[in-house]
Amino acid sequence: MSFQNLNIQHQKGICHITINRESKLNALNQLTLTEIGTAVKAALANSEVSGIIITGAGAKAFAAGADIAEFAQLDAEGGRLMAQNAQHNVFNAIEQANKPIIAAINGFALGGGLELALACHIRIASANARLGLPEVTLGLIPGYGGTQRLTRLIGRGRALEMILTADMITAAQALELGLVNHVTAPDVLLTKAEEILEKIMSRAPLAVAAAIRAVNAAGTGNGFDTEISEFAACFNTADTREGISAFIDKRNPDFKGE
The missing domain is CATH 3.90.226.10 (2-enoyl-CoA Hydratase; Chain A, domain 1)
Incomplete structure (x- = not known):
């Protein structure tokens, strides 16, 4: 291009x-x-x-x-x-x-x-x-x-x-x-x-995207609801499971954006 x-x-x-x-x-x-x-x-x-x-x-x-x-x-x-x-x-x-x-x-x-x-x-x-x-x-x-x-x-x-x-x-x-x-x-x-x-x-890309959406919602009247929804959705991602496992195992996470 x-x-x-x-x-x-x-x-x-x-x-x-x-x-x-x-x-x-x-x-x-x-x-x-x-x-x-x-x-x-x-x-x-x-x-x-x-x-x-x-x-x-x-x-x-x-x-x-x-x-x-x-x-x-x-x-x-x-x-x-x-x-x-x-x-x-x-x-x-x-x-x-x-x-x-x-x-x-x-x-x-x-x-x-x-x-x-x-x-x-x-x-x-x-x-x-x-x-x-x-x-x-x-x-x-x-x-x-x-x-x-x-x-x-x-x-x-x-x-x-x-x-x-x-x-x-x-x-x-x-x-x-x-x-x-x-x-x-x-x-x-x-x-x-x-x-x-x-x-x-180096952070979890799906979580980064969710954080951007939540921050953008600040001051719109539904910011807290957006944060709750984005927080909850993270638990359906492989990256969240990987991040939690890596923390427990004391190792660096390997995020895939999934």
């Missing part, structure tokens, strides 16, 4: 998806968003892939927002369709993925670029990263889930301040707010992402 705006590499069970529009600061035009959705779905369907890392080409940007030129001719219905399609095919697909997806933020993550990172399960930022949602400076608001996912991560007041001021924050500030999980030196960003992903990949 070939892509115009992405580089895809597979290594040790990890699918690396790199947004490859460095001259445009990896801005997310509609083609790029479509390709990200396609690449993510292909990786999730690939039995040889256990996790995904999304990053941007070069050192300057993870993804510096949407391609604003594409907004110029939109009316309300066009804006609605753009947001709906992106949410369903890209951002929700990432958030609801049954395999762990890490955003390795290597520079500017602005607007849709930050929203892409927010949809990922874990975020790691280079120390030189800058993050923000500048949409109100264009007379817009975040339309790819930013108002919802940022609020869940850092709380209503802090989310409103970021969105309403349109200010960028540093990687260190993002770490303090809980927006990112780790901050690293630029040259070890991908190494740190791989390290975390490899640790997750």
Whole structure:
């Protein structure tokens, strides 16, 4: 499968998806968003892939927002369709993925670029990263889930301040707010992402997928019921029996994803 705006590499069970529009600061035009959705779905369907890392080409940007030129001719219905399609095919697909997806933020993550990172399960930022949602400076608001996912991560007041001021924050500030999980030196960003992903990949894959679904249900009104259902379903898997047996036998488990 070939892509115009992405580089895809597979290594040790990890699918690396790199947004490859460095001259445009990896801005997310509609083609790029479509390709990200396609690449993510292909990786999730690939039995040889256990996790995904999304990053941007070069050192300057993870993804510096949407391609604003594409907004110029939109009316309300066009804006609605753009947001709906992106949410369903890209951002929700990432958030609801049954395999762990890490955003390795290597520079500017602005607007849709930050929203892409927010949809990922874990975020790691280079120390030189800058993050923000500048949409109100264009007379817009975040339309790819930013108002919802940022609020869940850092709380209503802090989310409103970021969105309403349109200010960028540093990687260190993002770490303090809980927006990112780790901050690293630029040259070890991908190494740190791989390290975390490899640790997750050593765990029971069906349990990892169940945990993602349960965490995603937090705050929806049926989070506890989802957790109970997912917990119960684990007992029908061979991996749970293997994990319990390995613990009792004091050995490392051999999970098969069954």
